[in-house]
Structure formats: structure tokens, C-alpha cells
Amino acid sequence: MKVTIQDIAKAANVAKSTVSKVLNDSPKISRETKERVREIMRQMNYTPSSIATRLAKRSSRNIGLLIDMTHESEYMNPFFYNIMVGIESVIGPQTYELTIANVQPNDPERDIMNRLVRSGRIDGLITNNVILNDGMVDSLTELGFPFVSMGEYESRNVPWVDYDNEAGGAMLTGHLLAQGYADIAFVGGESGEKIYEKRHRGYAEAHRKASLPLRGERTVNGVADENHGYRSTLELLQSDRPPDAVVCMNNYVAFGALKAAEQLGIPIPGRFGIATFDDFPFSPYTNPPLTSLFIHTFELGATAGRMLLERIDDPALPSSSLLLQPELIVRRSTERIEAGRE
Amino acid sequence: MKVTIQDIAKAANVAKSTVSKVLNDSPKISRETKERVREIMRQMNYTPSSIATRLAKRSSRNIGLLIDMTHESEYMNPFFYNIMVGIESVIGPQTYELTIANVQPNDPERDIMNRLVRSGRIDGLITNNVILNDGMVDSLTELGFPFVSMGEYESRNVPWVDYDNEAGGAMLTGHLLAQGYADIAFVGGESGEKIYEKRHRGYAEAHRKASLPLRGERTVNGVADENHGYRSTLELLQSDRPPDAVVCMNNYVAFGALKAAEQLGIPIPGRFGIATFDDFPFSPYTNPPLTSLFIHTFELGATAGRMLLERIDDPALPSSSLLLQPELIVRRSTERIEAGRE
DNA sequence: TTGTATGCGTTATCAC
DNA sequence: GTGATAACGCATACAA
Numbered sequence: 280m281k282v283t284i285q286d287i288a289k290a291a292n293v294a295k296s297t298v299s300k301v302l303n304d305s306p307k308i309s310r311e312t313k314e315r316v317r318e319i320m321r322q323m324n325y326t327p328s329s330i331a332t333r334l335a336k337r338s339s340r341n342i343g344l345l346i347d348m349t350h351e352s353e354y355m356n357p358f359f360y361n362i363m364v365g366i367e368s369v370i371g372p373q374t375y376e377l378t379i380a381n382v383q384p385n386d387p388e389r390d391i392m393n394r395l396v397r398s399g400r401i402d403g404l405i406t407n408n409v410i411l412n413d414g415m416v417d418s419l420t421e422l423g424f425p426f427v428s429m430g431e432y433e434s435r436n437v438p439w440v441d442y443d444n445e446a447g448g449a450m451l452t453g454h455l456l457a458q459g460y461a462d463i464a465f466v467g468g469e470s471g472e473k474i475y476e477k478r479h480r481g482y483a484e485a486h487r488k489a490s491l492p493l494r495g496e497r498t499v500n501g502v503a504d505e506n507h508g509y510r511s512t513l514e515l516l517q518s519d520r521p522p523d524a525v526v527c528m529n530n531y532v533a534f535g536a537l538k539a540a541e542q543l544g545i546p547i548p549g550r551f552g553i554a555t556f557d558d559f560p561f562s563p564y565t566n567p568p569l570t571s572l573f574i575h576t577f578e579l580g581a582t583a584g585r586m587l588l589e590r591i592d593d594p595a596l597p598s599s600s601l602l603l604q605p606e607l608i609v610r611r612s613t614e615r616i617e618a619g620r621e
Numbered sequence: 622m623k624v625t626i627q628d629i630a631k632a633a634n635v636a637k638s639t640v641s642k643v644l645n646d647s648p649k650i651s652r653e654t655k656e657r658v659r660e661i662m663r664q665m666n667y668t669p670s671s672i673a674t675r676l677a678k679r680s681s682r683n684i685g686l687l688i689d690m691t692h693e694s695e696y697m698n699p700f701f702y703n704i705m706v707g708i709e710s711v712i713g714p715q716t717y718e719l720t721i722a723n724v725q726p727n728d729p730e731r732d733i734m735n736r737l738v739r740s741g742r743i744d745g746l747i748t749n750n751v752i753l754n755d756g757m758v759d760s761l762t763e764l765g766f767p768f769v770s771m772g773e774y775e776s777r778n779v780p781w782v783d784y785d786n787e788a789g790g791a792m793l794t795g796h797l798l799a800q801g802y803a804d805i806a807f808v809g810g811e812s813g814e815k816i817y818e819k820r821h822r823g824y825a826e827a828h829r830k831a832s833l834p835l836r837g838e839r840t841v842n843g844v845a846d847e848n849h850g851y852r853s854t855l856e857l858l859q860s861d862r863p864p865d866a867v868v869c870m871n872n873y874v875a876f877g878a879l880k881a882a883e884q885l886g887i888p889i890p891g892r893f894g895i896a897t898f899d900d901f902p903f904s905p906y907t908n909p910p911l912t913s914l915f916i917h918t919f920e921l922g923a924t925a926g927r928m929l930l931e932r933i934d935d936p937a938l939p940s941s942s943l944l945l946q947p948e949l950i951v952r953r954s955t956e957r958i959e960a961g962r963e
Numbered sequence: 964t965t966g967t968a969t970g971c972g973t974t975a976t977c978a979c
Numbered sequence: 980g981t982g983a984t985a986a987c988g989c990a991t992a993c994a995a
Contacts, residue, residue, distance in 0.1 A: 281739075281972095283972055283973090284973065294983070296984085297980085299972095299973065302973085307981085326739035327740065328971085328972050329740040329973095330675050330971085330973090331676055331973040332973055334670075334673055334971085334974090334988070334989095335972080335987055336973080336987090337987070339672060348706050348709065359702040360699070363701075367721065367723050376720050376722065376742070378721075379705060381710075393668045399623075399672050399988095400672070505906075530906075534906050541908075559902070560901075561903035564876050564907065623988095635965075635966080636966045638965080638966065638968095638991075641989060645990080650964070651965090654964080669989070670987085672987085672989095673987070673988030673989045673990090675971095676988080676989075676990095677989045
């Protein structure tokens with residue numbers, strides 16, 4: 280069978296408590312004993328049972344990361360790897376492991392609570408604001424259990440990290456304005472959807488800052504996919520007074536917009552400019568390449584990890600929140616309209 | 622403090638072993654007792670400690686999934702989420718958890734072995750063939766520890782799942798031939814690279830099957846990125862006798878090829894056809910959309926999970942391997958060259 | 964059917 | 980410095 284602390288103790292002719300102390304490098308153990316015991320551990324190829332350690336130490340050394348498989352989350356999906364690596368990069372060095380858990384959509388609150396939290400399987404929880412709900416938050420806080428949300432969460436007092444969608448909207452819109460575009464549409468996103476609201480607020484803000492009126496018909500809500508981007512842009516461009524640029528909710532919408540302009544023979548850039556949220560999955564690879572808003576997804580994960588670790592160390596910490604800044608990547612789709620040329 | 626099995630026993634006026642049996646739904650406990658105890662557990666909001674359970678049962682109910690953060694694995698990256706969800710979809714229902722572990726590149730073998738395997742933190746391991754090495758394989762098999770490789774692994778007797786790269790190469794090439802293309806290049810991939818060799822073998826095989834000669838200069842090795850795709854295709858197309866189609870190692874290479882043809886004013890499809898491995902991240906979103914080879918990444922993960930679970934149930938199982946078939950997705954980039962039109 | 968005693972592999976609290 | 984011994988929370992053979 281497996282070699283245990285007992286076996287080492289016997290072989291080294293010491294008590295197992297001594298072995299344990301060697302394991303934890305206790306200062307009250309003599310140098311010689313330590314070396315002797317360690318040598319024996321090496322010889323016998325001993326590795327302490329992490330389960331037993333955890334039981335005794337009452338810590339699982341484990342962080343839970345919640346995902347929702349059913350959501351087919353096109354949004355999370357491509358970013359997930361980077362986020363996860365970001366988390367791991369900060370918790371790994373602290374010898375925490377990362378456990379992925381799938382939430383059951385039918386009974387999200389109770390199941391996760393029992394399976395992961397109450398059972399002591401994890402020491403802290405990272406989730407996102409679409410999985411999180413008030414019930415979970417209440418249970419978690421009642422238990423004093425450390426957790427962090429990726430994505431803003433307002434209805435309760437929870438710690439979260441997010442990147443600044445509002446600033447992002449302002450950056451994209453502001454960039455278009457600075458390039459000389461003057462009548463900018465916004466395509467994609469459902470009214471009421473948090474992330475859309477934020478982004479659109481930035482779009483509005485940029486208009487205000489430029490003392491430009493905000494025309495309601497310039498915003499076309501809908502699912503953020505290629506089809507919606509295509510149809511909406513087509514309609515906009517065929518209207519009496521077409522916009523000269525558009526801010527898109529994501530790459531797919533932008534691709535649809537691109538297609539619409541192309542179909543109508545409208546040159547990009549030139550008569551029409553396109554800027555989009557997300558640099559992923561293909562904004563550098565369209566024709567022309569798309570000006571986009573890059574999210575440091577790794578940083579998002581790393582920050583969530585750091586915040587969680589802080590809260591594990593001190594569960595009484597008041598909940599704070601953090602906004603990361605996105606980065607504007609300028610490409611050809613929003614190049615300056617040269618004067619006198621069209 | 623937390624409520625334990627002891628507290629329940631006391632409250633229910635039974636022995637804790639009885640509670641334990643209720644927990645495990647033992648048939649030797651009377652219906653009434655079960656219900657009474659369960660009611661009390663509910664009232665006291667009891668959840669068994671998974672750590673204690675695991676220690677007693679000597680099973681961690683945990684599967685390890687290895688990643689290599691440093692590899693910046695552009696390859697794994699986009700597929701990772703699907704693979705992970707695939708794994709989770711089969712191990713989750715069996716109440717296994719998924720633990721992500723980052724392998725340390727400097728000391729990959731020993732560290733993982735101790736930290737995860739010997740420590741009993743996981744019951745089984747899923748890794749891929751770039752992380753796996755003979756040393757790990759030997760240690761793992763010596764311990765009789767269940768593991769599965771995603772990606773073919775030949776130098777030892779290990780169980781693996783992979784998708785059929787060779788068949789994929791033959792499918793893409795065969796499709797081009799069937800469409801009427803007759804002189805097909807292959808761009809991207811380093812000689813010696815496993816996955817490249819497989820794919821190229823399929824390419825060669827399709828030629829053989831069509832009784833077509835295989836010209837060495839039609840294969841242009843190199844890193845599989847846009848730049849290489851662009852330069853290679855440019856050169857090919859500018860040669861005395863240009864090919865009329867190309868098979869690309871991935872979307873980035875294909876995008877470079879697209880750009881080269883476009884720059885030379887060569888219509889696609891028409892005078893030139895492009896087919897590429899991978900449907901991700903953007904083959905539907907180029908102009909024209911790319912004919913591509915779709916990998917069921919979810920299935921890959923799910924299969925790995927199933928294989929691993931089988932081996933956990935029966936560690937003596939002889940190691941088997943499995944090839945999944947990719948799927949050809951035909952798009953405009955390889956449309957038929959209409960006779961008399963160019 | 965239920966209870967008793969012991970084990971799972973550590974850590975922690977005391978003594979010595 | 981080192982060694983018994985009791986937790987840690989649950990499972991299980993064996994009694995009752």
C-alpha cells in the first residue's frame with residue numbers, strides 16, 4: 280500500500296508527530312533529525328496525503344470556479360482559457376488548486392452550496408455575474424464564505440472585478456469622432472442586458488462630451504450576432520440619412536456590418552467606419568481589419584484570484600470592486616476620412 | 622462551528638454510524654430512522670465534509686486536467702473550453718470534480734507526480750501529448766495510476782484519444798480534387814511535428830488514391846501563422862507553374878493565403894481554392910468563407926473522460942486508443958471551378 | 964436494524 | 980527537541 284507518515288516514523292525510529300513536524304519544517308526539530316527523516320522519506324518515496332492534511336488542517340487549499348455549461352456561453356467561451364490561466368497564475372504559487380464546477384441550471388443555489396461550499400471542498404469561490412444570483416450571495420455571505428464575482432454585481436454587496444464597459448463604449452465612440460466620423464450608430468445588445476447598457480452608456484457619454492445629439496434610431500438592439508449586424512447595418516445604410524460609422528457589440532455583429540457595407544458598395548474606411556467591442560476571435564482578420572477593444576482577460580482572472588485570496592486571508596474584509604481598463608486597438612476599419620476624397 | 626455527523630447523531634439520538642449509513646442510504650436502516658435523521662440533517666443544515674469522506678473512502682473523487690500555461694498554446698487555447706466541458710459532462714454525473722493543474726515546465730515529471738498523483742489529490746489524470754513524456758508515463762504506469770492522453774502517444778503503451786488528422790488531410794485534399802482542383806499545395810507545419818506529419822500523410826494519401834504525383838516543392842513547411850501562409854502562398858502563386866489550390870494547417874495560414882491571392886488579383890474560388898484545418902476561430906468569417914475541417918472538441922473531452930472513468934473502475938484494463946473523425950465543412954473557398962469560366 | 968470500536972493519514976496540544 | 984495522544988469527520992467490520 281501507500282507509504283504513510285507512520286511508516287516513515289518507524290523507519291526513522293521517531294514518533295510520527297516528529298515526522299509531521301519535519302514535514303512542516305518546524306523550528307523545534309534538530310537539523311540532524313530533519314535531514315535523517317527527509318532522507319528516509321526520499322528513499323521510501325513518500326508523499327503526504329493531501330486529503331489527510333486537509334482534514335487535519337481544515338483547509339482544502341482549493342478554489343472553485345463556476346461555469347454554466349448549458350449557457351453555451353459564446354461570450355465566456357473564448358476568454359475562458361485566459362481567465363483560468365490568470366486565476367491559476369496567482370493561486371498556484373500559493374499552493375491552491377483550481378476546481379471547475381458546473382452549476383446545475385435547475386437548482387443553482389442549493390446544489391453548489393452543498394456540493395462545494397458547505398462540504399468544505401473549496402476555500403473560496405470565483406463565479407461570474409450571470410451565474411451568481413441573490414440567493415447564492417445571501418447564502419455565501421451568511422456563511423462568511425469568501426467569493427468574488429467576475430463581472431459587476433450591484434443588487435447586493437459583493438466583491439467583483441470587471442472591465443470598464445462604459446469607458447470602452449466611450450473609447451470606441453470617441454475614437455470614431457476623433458477620426459472625423461460624425462453620425463455614429465450602435466448595433467447589437469438587448470435592452471436591459473447589463474453589459475449592453477453599460478456599453479451604450481459610454482457611447483452616449485461620448486456624444487455628450489462632443490456636444491452631439493443622441494438620436495434614438497441610431498441604436499439598433501438585438502442579439503449580438505452576424506445576422507443582426509448585417510440586417511441592421513443594411514437598413515441603416517439604406518435609410519434616407521445613413522450614419523457614417525457604427526459601434527458593434529462584438530466581432531460577429533461587426534462582421535455582419537462589414538458584409539452589409541460591402542454589399543452596398545460602400546467603402547470601408549471612407550464612407551463608413553466600423554469599431555467593435557472585443558478583439559476576439561477575428562477582428563485582425565477581417566477585410567479591412569477591425570478597430571477593436573481589447574480586454575486583458577488574463578488580468579481579469581488574475582485580479583479575481585488576488586481579490587479572493589485576500590478575502591480568504593481576511594474574511595471580514597469589506598467588499599471592494601475593481602474596474603479594469605480595456606485597450607483600444609486601432610485598425611483600418613476606422614481610418615481617417617481624408618478631406619476631399621471619398 | 623460546522624455541524625458534523627456527531628451533532629446529527631446526538632440530535633437524532635442515534636449512533637453516528639447510523640447517521641453515516643443514512644448518508645449512504647444503506648438498505649439496513651429502517652425507513653423511519655432514515656426519514657427522521659434526514660429531517661434533522663435538513664433542520665440543522667448539515668452537509669457532510671467531503672474531505673473526511675474522501676479520507677475514509679480513500680478516494681478523492683477528483684480528476685486532474687493538466688495544462689501548460691507557459692506554452693501559450695495557441696493550439697489548445699480556443700478548444701480548451703469545449704474540451705473541458707466535454708470532460709465535465711461525463712465525470713460530473715459520476716460526482717467527480719475536475720481539478721486544473723498547471724505543470725511546471727522546469728520539473729514537469731516529479732512535481733505533478735507528487736503534488737497531484739501520490740498525494741492522492743486526484744483519482745485519475747487527463748493530459749495531452751505535448752505535456753506527457755516518457756518519464757511521466759513510466760511513473761504513472763508503475764503506480765498503476767489511471768490516465769489518458771488527449772492526442773496520440775506512441776513511444777509507450779498509453780491510452781489516448783485523438784481525432785484523425787490523417788483522415789482529415791485526406792478529406793480536405795480529396796474534396797479539392799473532387800471539386801476539380803488538380804495541383805494542390807500544402808502550407809504550414811514544421812517537419813517532424815507530429816500533427817503536421819499526420820495531416821500531410823493524409824494529403825499524400827489522397828494524391829496516391831487519385832494517382833496524382835506528389836511534388837515536393839508543393840509542401841511549404843513553417844510556423845503555422847498568417848505571415849507564413851501569406852509569404853508561402855505568394856511565392857507559390859508567383860512561380861512559373863502555380864498550384865490551383867492549397868491545404869492550410871490552420872485558419873491563420875489560410876488567412877495569409879487568402880491575402881496573398883487577393884493581392885495578386887487571383888479570384889477565390891475560381892483560379893484558386895483554399896481548404897483549411899480547423900473551423901476555428903474564423904473560417905466562416907473570411908471572404909470568401911473557408912472550407913474547413915471541424916473538430917468535435919467537446920467529444921474529444923468527453924471521450925477522454927469516459928476512457929479515464931473506465932480505467933479508474935478497472936486499472937488493469939489494457940490500454941486502448943481511439944480516433945475520432947473530423948467533419949468537412951464545405952464553404953465558398955473551394956467551390957467548383959465552372960467549366961469555361963474563369 | 965442499530966450501536967461500538969477502530970481506521971483513514973495528518974496536525975496539534977500537551978507532556979516529558 | 981521529541982513523543983504520546985487526541986482531534987479532524989466520516990466509513991465500516993463486527994457486535995449486539
